Amino acid sequence: xxxxxxxxxxxxxxxxxxxxxxxxxxxxxxxxxxxxxxxxxxxxxxxxxxxxxxxxxxxxxxxxxxxxxxxxxxxxxxxxxxxxxxxxxxxxxxxxxxxxxxxxxxxxxxxxxxxxxxxxxxxxxxxxxxxxxxxxxxxxxxxxxx
Numbered sequence: 593x594x595x596x597x598x599x600x601x602x603x604x605x606x607x608x609x610x611x612x613x614x615x616x617x618x619x620x621x622x623x624x625x626x627x628x629x630x631x632x633x634x635x636x637x638x639x640x641x642x643x644x645x646x647x648x649x650x651x652x653x654x655x656x657x658x659x660x661x662x663x664x665x666x667x668x669x670x671x672x673x674x675x676x677x678x679x680x681x682x683x684x685x686x687x688x689x690x691x692x693x694x695x696x697x698x699x700x701x702x703x704x705x706x707x708x709x710x711x712x713x714x715x716x717x718x719x720x721x722x723x724x725x726x727x728x729x730x731x732x733x734x735x736x737x738x
Contacts, residue, residue: 609643620652
């Protein structure tokens with residue numbers, strides 16, 4: 593199984609360099625046009641010349657914006673973030689207050705709508721009881737004989 597490891601490592605580097613070259617914008621390619629770099633990587637990938645040449649000389653590498661190192665691990669070492677619990681975070685508390693105000697406004701709208709509908713039902717039931725030919729609504733109207 594270990595005899596396949598070098599082949600797999602070469603293949604992995606070859607694939608990485610090829611995909612990296614394809615995804616790199618033309619403005620960041622150095623030395624040769626991007627199409628030539630792709631051909632170099634594909635033709636000389638088995639002997640690692642193409643992928644290593646691309647990684648060393650083919651792509652412009654910039655330090656991380658804001659300084660603090662050129663690799664992500666260096667940047668994280670120099671830029672530790674201070675974690676704040678949600679109940680101590682003023683932005684989170686402010687967002688809760690805003691959501692609470694929206695919910696209260698929605699609840700007031702629902703209550704007003706419910707009161708309006710109840711009032712309409714009372715009016716309709718009042719009109720129905722008045723239109724019952726003098727009956728009080730408790731007794732059913734007399735049955736007709738056929």
